[in-house]
Amino acid sequence: MxxxxxxxxxxxxxxxxxxxxxxxxxxxxxxxxxxxxxxxxxxxxxxxxxxxxxxxxxxxxxxxxxxxxxxxxxxxxxxxxxxxxxxxxxxxxxxxxxxxxxxxxxxxxxxxxxxxxxxxxxxxxxxxxxxxxxxxxxxxxxxxxxxxxxxxxxxxxxxxxxxxxxxxxxxxxxxxxLPARELRAGLAEVVKYGALGDAAFLDWIDANADALLAMDDAALAEAIARSCAHKAAIVARDPFEHGERALLNLGHTFGHAIETEQGYGGLNHGEAVAVGMVLAARLSEALGLAPAADTRRLRDLLVRLQLPVDVPPGLDPERLLAHMRLDKKATAGGLRFIVWRGAGRAEVVGDVPESAVLSVLREA
CATH class of the missing domain: 3.40.50.1970 (Rossmann fold)
Known part of the structure; x- marks a missing residue:
């Protein structure tokens, strides 16, 4: 090792x-x-x-x-x-x-x-x-x-x-x-790097899920180094988030809204991002950008890593949408989301219809 x-x-x-x-x-x-x-x-x-x-x-x-x-x-x-x-x-x-x-x-x-x-x-x-x-x-x-x-x-x-x-x-x-829950929360962000730009890394996470959950030192070091390398490359190209760096927020628009609505006392950040990534994938489906099979694969991997994948009960979709309007990625033209065209192919989409977002939240 x-x-x-x-x-x-x-x-x-x-x-x-x-x-x-x-x-x-x-x-x-x-x-x-x-x-x-x-x-x-x-x-x-x-x-x-x-x-x-x-x-x-x-x-x-x-x-x-x-x-x-x-x-x-x-x-x-x-x-x-x-x-x-x-x-x-x-x-x-x-x-x-x-x-x-x-x-x-x-x-x-x-x-x-x-x-x-x-x-x-x-x-x-x-x-x-x-x-x-x-x-x-x-x-x-x-x-x-x-x-x-x-x-x-x-x-x-x-x-x-x-x-x-x-x-x-x-x-x-x-x-x-680290408590097991906090370890799993970090694994959500590891999955994010594969989901947004490296399908092969997503395959690696899938193959090493059990080792990661067991806190195998070699597997964790590999996951951390590869995740940091992905982020470092993006940050170097876009240090002030004028473009590509926004991709690092995959799942965060939905996730931050959930955290805010829960008063930062429900799901932790990684858990909220896990739910948010599934919602972003579903939104991608609704916009005709990505296949349902990739959403199912992402959801199954997150479930295997013992992370939540559904919106917590009792949260009002309209209130979640109101939080998204104040998200840092929103512009005067409307809501912007990080969506994907399948595993490893994320992109920023602007002027997303609020009706599509509400539909995804209600179904979730």
Missing amino acids: NLTPREVAVAGDVPYSIHVGPGLLDDGALLARSVRGRDAMLVSDAHVAPLYADRVAAALQAARPDLRIHRHVLPPGEASKTLASFADVTDALADARMRRDATLFALGGGVIGDLAGFAAACWMRGIDCVQLPTTLLAMVDSSVGGKTAVDLPQGKNLVGAFHPPRAVIADTAALRT
């Missing part, structure tokens, strides 16, 4: 590397490589900090004895991804007298990565941020690409900034402490 750490390069105006492998949170030299000044702050949550914060701080201190390391710990969960929590982080940066050459380490899942990344983007108009994702979902998606944001009651990720990280360090050993 090859567990040698892998490195995926992200090109573009602000190039950086994604490091994937076991034991990387204890690699002080790697962690310190991105620190330019003498101050660092670890931002984490109350679930993750007790597991890893001391280890990361010790590794950093051993590599850089002169480094001043500060910490800020937030309550866990999507409910913390707010402007109030953003203000708490910036207050902590101010209290620690963090300067322009300081480095913020985002230690946790997607909520911490998005929130801490946004704080780094805004503090003194931008300081370095190193993403230390501890969930599969964050490793393959939110930690890569520099999209940072917080939620509003009206919708997800409505306030944010593009702020590429200085590095992404994904320690696959951290997944051993």
Whole structure:
């Protein structure tokens, strides 16, 4: 079994590397490589900090004895991804007298990565941020690409900034402490990469589904590295989501609407994306773009990965549609969706009739 750490390069105006492998949170030299000044702050949550914060701080201190390391710990969960929590982080940066050459380490899942990344983007108009994702979902998606944001009651990720990280360090050993539900949520984002642009990767996921669910180290490392490579290539070509990068939102328009309507207290993000991808495939069928057989195959794979594929009961289609009108991909001309013409062939379609969307939601 090859567990040698892998490195995926992200090109573009602000190039950086994604490091994937076991034991990387204890690699002080790697962690310190991105620190330019003498101050660092670890931002984490109350679930993750007790597991890893001391280890990361010790590794950093051993590599850089002169480094001043500060910490800020937030309550866990999507409910913390707010402007109030953003203000708490910036207050902590101010209290620690963090300067322009300081480095913020985002230690946790997607909520911490998005929130801490946004704080780094805004503090003194931008300081370095190193993403230390501890969930599969964050490793393959939110930690890569520099999209940072917080939620509003009206919708997800409505306030944010593009702020590429200085590095992404994904320690696959951290997944051993991940609840099974969170692992499955991350697998939804892995499936997304195959669905949107790589049918062969979708075949690989299908063939390795049992190994992925069993948290086989080699299978997970392969899934993470391939997912990151897909995202890195797209981000390099379209860093500010003016075109192709929107494909990475396959399933997210439906998924974000479900999360918002549930008050971020029902399906988690990956689960909502799984449902959203099935709805996007059904919408593709309704628009005459894709065959029903590909929808069935996608649905069967997600079911095999123990992910939900149906809209939770009790959600009003009209209210879900209202949330979609505020989605970041919507334009003055109407709703835009990421649809597909079959496995591995996603595209952006504008001016989608609301009647078609409502029909898909009602059938679901």
